[in-house]
Amino acid sequence: MLRFFLTRLGLLIPTFIGVSIVAFAFIRLLPGDPIMLLAGERGIDPARYAELQASLGFDKPLPIQYFNYLSDIVTGDFGTSIVTKRPVLDEFMTLFPATIELALCAIILATLVGIPAGVLAAVKRGTWLDQTVMGTALVGYSMPIFWWGLLLIIFFSGILQWTPVSGRISLVYFFPPVTGFMLIDSLLSGQSGAFRSALSHLVLPTIVLATIPLAVIARQTRSAMLEVLGEDYVRTARAKGLPPRRVIGLHALRNALIPVITTIGLQVGVLLAGAILTETIFSWPGIGKWMVDSVFKRDYSVVQGGLLLIAGVIMIVNLVVDLLYGLINPRIRH
Amino acid sequence: MNKLNSLLATTALAAMLASAAQAKTLVYCSEGSPEGFDPALYTSGTTFDASSKNIYNRLVEFNIGTTDTKPGLAESYEVSDDGLEYTFKLRPGVKFHTTEFFTPSRDLNADDVIFSFERQLKEENSFNKYVEGASWEYFNGMSMPDLLKGIEKVDDMTVKFILNRPEAPFIANMAMDFASIVSKEYADKLEADGNVSDLNQKPIGTGPFQFVAYQPDAVIRYKAHPDYWAGKEKIDDLVFAITTDASVRQQKLIAGECHVAPYPNPADLEALKSNDDIQLMQQEGLNVGYLAYNALVAPFDNAKVRKALNMAINKQAILDAVFQGSGEAAKNPIPPTMWSYNDAVEDDAYDPEAAKAMLEAEGVKDLSMKVWAMPVQRPYNPNARRMAEVIQEDFSKVGVDVEIVSYEWGEYLDKSKAKDRDGAVLLGWTGDNGDPDNFLAVLLGCDGVGGSNRAQWCNEEFEALIQKAKTVSNKEERTKLYEEAQVVFKREAPWATIAHSVVFMPMSKKVSGYVMDPLGGHWFTGVDIAE
Numbered sequence A: 001m002l003r004f005f006l007t008r009l010g011l012l013i014p015t016f017i018g019v020s021i022v023a024f025a026f027i028r029l030l031p032g033d034p035i036m037l038l039a040g041e042r043g044i045d046p047a048r049y050a051e052l053q054a055s056l057g058f059d060k061p062l063p064i065q066y067f068n069y070l071s072d073i074v075t076g077d078f079g080t081s082i083v084t085k086r087p088v089l090d091e092f093m094t095l096f097p098a099t100i101e102l103a104l105c106a107i108i109l110a111t112l113v114g115i116p117a118g119v120l121a122a123v124k125r126g127t128w129l130d131q132t133v134m135g136t137a138l139v140g141y142s143m144p145i146f147w148w149g150l151l152l153i154i155f156f157s158g159i160l161q162w163t164p165v166s167g168r169i170s171l172v173y174f175f176p177p178v179t180g181f182m183l184i185d186s187l188l189s190g191q192s193g194a195f196r197s198a199l200s201h202l203v204l205p206t207i208v209l210a211t212i213p214l215a216v217i218a219r220q221t222r223s224a225m226l227e228v229l230g231e232d233y234v235r236t237a238r239a240k241g242l243p244p245r246r247v248i249g250l251h252a253l254r255n256a257l258i259p260v261i262t263t264i265g266l267q268v269g270v271l272l273a274g275a276i277l278t279e280t281i282f283s284w285p286g287i288g289k290w291m292v293d294s295v296f297k298r299d300y301s302v303v304q305g306g307l308l309l310i311a312g313v314i315m316i317v318n319l320v321v322d323l324l325y326g327l328i329n330p331r332i333r334h
Numbered sequence B: 001m002n003k004l005n006s007l008l009a010t011t012a013l014a015a016m017l018a019s020a021a022q023a024k025t026l027v028y029c030s031e032g033s034p035e036g037f038d039p040a041l042y043t044s045g046t047t048f049d050a051s052s053k054n055i056y057n058r059l060v061e062f063n064i065g066t067t068d069t070k071p072g073l074a075e076s077y078e079v080s081d082d083g084l085e086y087t088f089k090l091r092p093g094v095k096f097h098t099t100e101f102f103t104p105s106r107d108l109n110a111d112d113v114i115f116s117f118e119r120q121l122k123e124e125n126s127f128n129k130y131v132e133g134a135s136w137e138y139f140n141g142m143s144m145p146d147l148l149k150g151i152e153k154v155d156d157m158t159v160k161f162i163l164n165r166p167e168a169p170f171i172a173n174m175a176m177d178f179a180s181i182v183s184k185e186y187a188d189k190l191e192a193d194g195n196v197s198d199l200n201q202k203p204i205g206t207g208p209f210q211f212v213a214y215q216p217d218a219v220i221r222y223k224a225h226p227d228y229w230a231g232k233e234k235i236d237d238l239v240f241a242i243t244t245d246a247s248v249r250q251q252k253l254i255a256g257e258c259h260v261a262p263y264p265n266p267a268d269l270e271a272l273k274s275n276d277d278i279q280l281m282q283q284e285g286l287n288v289g290y291l292a293y294n295a296l297v298a299p300f301d302n303a304k305v306r307k308a309l310n311m312a313i314n315k316q317a318i319l320d321a322v323f324q325g326s327g328e329a330a331k332n333p334i335p336p337t338m339w340s341y342n343d344a345v346e347d348d349a350y351d352p353e354a355a356k357a358m359l360e361a362e363g364v365k366d367l368s369m370k371v372w373a374m375p376v377q378r379p380y381n382p383n384a385r386r387m388a389e390v391i392q393e394d395f396s397k398v399g400v401d402v403e404i405v406s407y408e409w410g411e412y413l414d415k416s417k418a419k420d421r422d423g424a425v426l427l428g429w430t431g432d433n434g435d436p437d438n439f440l441a442v443l444l445g446c447d448g449v450g451g452s453n454r455a456q457w458c459n460e461e462f463e464a465l466i467q468k469a470k471t472v473s474n475k476e477e478r479t480k481l482y483e484e485a486q487v488v489f490k491r492e493a494p495w496a497t498i499a500h501s502v503v504f505m506p507m508s509k510k511v512s513g514y515v516m517d518p519l520g521g522h523w524f525t526g527v528d529i530a531e
Helices: A002-029 A034-042 A046-056 A062-074 A088-123 A128-142 A145-159 A182-189 A194-229 A232-239 A244-281 A287-296 A300-328 B002-019 B045-050 B110-121 B137-141 B170-174 B184-193 B246-254 B266-273 B303-312 B315-323 B352-361 B384-396 B409-415 B437-444 B460-471 B475-492
Strands: B025-028 B060-062 B069-071 B074-079 B085-090 B148-155 B158-163 B209-215 B219-224 B237-241 B278-284 B287-292 B327-329 B368-372 B401-405 B424-430 B495-508
Touching (some): A002 A062, A034 B137, A034 B409, A034 B424, A088 A182, A088 A194, A088 A244, A088 A287, A088 A300, A145 A194, A145 A244, A145 B246, A182 A194, A232 A244, A244 A300, B069 B074, B069 B170, B085 B110, B110 B158, B246 B266, B246 B495, B266 B278, B266 B495, B303 B384, B303 B475, B303 B495, B315 B327, B368 B384, B384 B401, B424 B437, B460 B475
Parallel strands (some): B025 B237, B368 B401, B368 B424
Antiparallel strands (some): B060 B069, B085 B158, B219 B237, B278 B495, B287 B495
């Protein structure tokens, strides 16, 4: 097990270097130059342009720029945003908890609803229930997030006024961040109503962000369950008179969960991608929106650093999933 | 211990909040996050709204709602006869903000003013590079390093600016965001503590509101400056709830989660107008969208050809298709909200027949040309591709074949400067300081050929007028010169002036006293809110 862990950990290093090259090259392949974009219609005279290029290190050959960049990263320096002039790591650390909080809530919702829905559809295969669940999942999977988010806002916040429109907590509450997780911070603040407010602000963005993973998990659970339900040992369990709940819940589901867990792990990437749109709609101060803004402004350091940090998180999550996989499935325990 | 500290701080804040329950709070749904809080470092309006407009003052201020200036931190100023020396007399008793992180020991004086400019001007100033990449873009963009010969302290309350050449728009420049006055005492303290970047994160100014807290991409909190020199504001707390999506801003306004929400979608205007709880203010933006011909390349070097093409453009069709009610036709190169706008100038009438005849008379046959369409949205041109298509159709009616081209924005701006550029360029301009010089000299002056003068047009008569207007400090005289320059412009037609945008500002009917700024800023001085 330890050896497996160390091998996987060792593999992260070349992956990380690969990602750093892609991140570095990607933003430079896009036409456009951050200095020209900052100058806009006002323009900039050539001497000043050259001066700024030099101060940002853009006048050096690309391999040297990359090497400098890599050596900074090794020392934990992810650069300074060209636009805000703040350290990239600082910005990331400030915004990341908001994204994590939203992504965690979304994955919990997607799992808690998706797995039972998938099981139900598999057990009631071919019935109207199966078709309804799978039909809904297909619609959910195909839903454009932006439109879906606005629709929910207009209906639940605008017409019914059940939930707030956007933000993380009502503006009435004001306390310094301790953990960066609003649910925890609002509890720590001791202000009555703060936790409730934070929770109500989470409802719509969680639903929107969970929609696609939920659909994927439900479909994956259904197909895994169908496969397992046809296995001999399930038939045997049934034949020896075990109650159906025990057959499905213990014998079938436990084995069906193996591919589902892999799917859930893979959804982390989907969640972070989905977070970009969800955060924009709900004015959620996370890293998704931060990255999009930076791409538009050609903020090289933020795009590079942000991509690298996000890739790091995804790699770690995948490593954990692989380890969990071994725990659940003794056959591939290493 | 840390946790305990923050718990205690939280409890204290909660108590403060409870006692401030009756405070008047105005929530502004701002369209984006500020890049920082030192306005001299940045160029975006979003950052200026969050910093210079509310936290800081300048020596002179714009009279909100106009492009005129009025005394600010300087209660008066004198200009020497040769126009080279500007002496500002500072207002006595101006207090800087007292906050949790800074308590000023003295009032504003000449040192603060000199520091505010010298940090941008002199490389040896210890704050010249206090954040990585500090480039003082507006200060440089307005050519201040070339213009300023020196800044002198005459006495504690008097500062003299010495210029290298007479420059009438200098006073308007002093009202711009980059000219905000910061506290030297605060900067010195930060330097001593080794926290210089706090000048950009935790601002201290003399303005009507003082900074309380900023949660990136979420909320900025301010409270009224109790000792503000022009009197404490009517609202106690000002909150910027950062909401980037226009539809969401509108929903928040309707739901009462914010009181003022700028930049609505044009498509939502009708719904906002019919909402009983919302008032919709509007004003022409300080901008112009234009099509610049290349006056150095035949046949566009002929003013009659340019004039004929202008007559072929159906501006109303453009306003309907591209601006959807949020624009008005432009006849002059400066917007109507700017002083010296010449309303007597007559626009070229839309007349394809006459245009065709004029082109034939000039011997122009089977002309094909390129029209450049910008790849980005701007207030002065929300959809350049669509605009280019309308122009393409209009020009085809007079026998001119148009090919539409476009490039990535940075490349577009760069390539369109070339003197031998092939084709006419769609572009525009948003004013910086409300001075006509900022449009006419920058965009149409001979110095700008090969640069910001996209028409590559250098006309002696026009140039003489705008150069003279630069050196005269009498405003009436300047007005006459600029009015005359607009007549020359119209006759010579280096551009087809297309449109000025109309800016809409929806807000709750509870809000009173809000004045729209033609320069595009959002100010909360004098604003009140009904309970």
